[in-house]
Amino acid sequence: MQMIDWQRAVIKVGSALIAPEGNGCSIRYLLALAEFIQHSVQHGKEVVLVSSGSVAAGAGLMKFDLAQQVSIPQKQALAAVGQSYLMQHWQKLFDNQCAQILLTRSDLESSKRVANAKNTLNTLLQMQAIPIINENDSVVIDELVVGDNDNLAAQVAVMCDADLLIICSDVDGLYNKNPQLHADAQLIEVVETIDDSILQSAGITTNPIATGGMKTKIQAADTAMQAGINTLIVNGRKAATFEQLKQTRQTGTLFFAASSRMNSMLN
Template identity: 50%
Template structure:
């Protein structure tokens, strides 16, 4: 085996394919770009690399079956997703001589930690039995509240859930550019990103594709999620088969995002990047000054306001009066109880807890948010 081949050493990868590759003309599924992607998946499996496929495109794949002369309501788009999901799975199934399985998820499935672990178990059973999991958001039934919103971020959540080594996001652009290459001929491809900060996000601009729901920003959000979990991430041009050949040669065909050397703890990563905050606790501005960078030191006397409705154990966002986001954590109390506390409508002894000095949030489920 050559040195270049030895660089392709991943044990498990998540491959995200966008709508522009599934249904490039919004006229049903097309194998135009899927053949090269399928060949890459087959080669990975032949080399002993497990693959999880996150496939967008159900709405775009089903659009041709509906009257496009009328404005498309949310209900129509959900119906398109229901029709297109069948077509999309059939298209993938035709390209492989091994079994595939469908996993349709919503944010609600990822939000509850027990269900999150159930997804992990199902995915691992499929992989261990050489079945290719094909994951998509369940657009046909999900509500706005339950949506992840885009499959870029979903792919990063799945990559974390299945303990992937690498996340490959296939797009219709070569990667991250210093500016929009469609409008700026001097824009340069960024080959390697050591740290995703505001400067990197500023390069993203708006959506790059007329077909998908995501743009470069959602891909950067996905890369941020994945790299913080120690997962090497690429954004590559899925329109070009050469991208996959270069990956096999140990070369970088697009933009490479370097993973954290010290990944976040699994539960803290889930709190930070997967679990959506059900509500907010607004605290005094000086709470930030009292925190030590790893803990958030405040009690009920520091709470200024409680926003939203949440139950005990739900994920909440803690932010200051000025709006700075300090942390996400599991709440020790419901929003109803905390509102009573803030209004002094309950005896302080009712919230005392001798076993836990911090009675507002769970210390073992605290994710400090830096520079937010």
Template identity: 50%
Template structure:
């Protein structure tokens, strides 16, 4: 899969491209990217834009000594900068665009996640460019994704994209940090994301972005497991976009899984956050390693955290081995009650009277590292 034969593309743009001098939005790099989007659409491709930069775009509206101070001020910068950023993008296009602001809380709730999908699909159907950003003005530590690399991968999965482009300030993934080693070599293609690939990821080189190469690898892992070809490319070079339109690879491409994960399992594995943990007995843990198996109450050793019916939980062993993420049919309150009554004579009857704590189809197995 490359740009020339793709159907739907998600493009992620970082803060350094939006506001390279942190004094408001600049067209220096954005004009080339906007022209690329226009040309993609002219070729019949649907485009979704994930655009960072609201804090960087709005910081110049506040006193210089406030830029590195409180979280509250940064939220205010994001609120002010978001309008400037949207206005900048809108100036480049002769077609309509739409703003979607998200938190991880929106993505990890299945009902809201599906609502986001419907909104994106409807916008694309009507020829409107969705521009998506994390809602930095209101998000909290608990609800934030934290970086737009991973957000772009979640959006690409939600949008059923076939290509994800992450624009960086380097040409792609190198075998060592190119800023420190003159003999660093660009890796044009990655067929499998292993620990060795993660070891090559260095820190962010941009002064205004929050994502480094590691978050891009994480995002690539999320996207490729959904069957999405993922590129890391240099967004500062005009030649990057000319090569992409010609069907060439100007950076690093991560090949998609031959057998992508089912959409529900992908959401549970890579987007939903576990609200608690269910620790299972050894016998069930061994069975689960082979295939998804419904979890009965009597197979539970104990639970940790507080969760409700329908929440995503982590299933693990007593030794801490992560086995799966799953949707629970019962709350932590009830499961704790069953655990506390374990020694009573009527507990077995109570356990047998309830259905599976986790159904087999609601389990997403976790890959072993």
């Protein structure tokens, strides 16, 4: 396993970890992650969190079944109900103050808004607050997602000049084939080039509350790699994942950005 050094990381956490039962919020898979983030901040590192979960949080509060067909207005309403509860959920896991930032696609396509968001992020990090970013689901008019929060996290990582993007999944990383269907599937530990064979390894999520899947995680990794940012896809359900990350050891699948800026990060 590689040793990975970093100073500023963007960590993406999806609804499958925040709301494993499909509605409401749970700390079941978040305690080890929160402890890793707190540990990192205490050791002088900077962490930006990209968090899904507002729709699932709202569904839990409103006793709404997301397994049924849900319209865009219903999802937007549930997001409006759930977003503040989602922030409360995260805040109780940290000693540091959390700060909410909601973005839309138009924010990321405007150079002026990107500059303003970047300045806000940098100032929050200087204050040792933990920025928590989500898409502004309640006001998006075409779809709920920028693409999804995997790609949003990659765009945030580029925007704030992160050294590392960590995408938390419910599997150990990228496999050469679907491990749920193939017992002989093997974990791909390092990816240096995203080619057709890597794309073919990605499947489509069957989780009704998730908007991404491995395909969007690879897309996000590609965006980050092109900007010289290393990406890790890790199993966010395993506490051992974050123990390894505390020791700056690779876990999961590392998408290695082969730029001169990042080559010095790996020993």
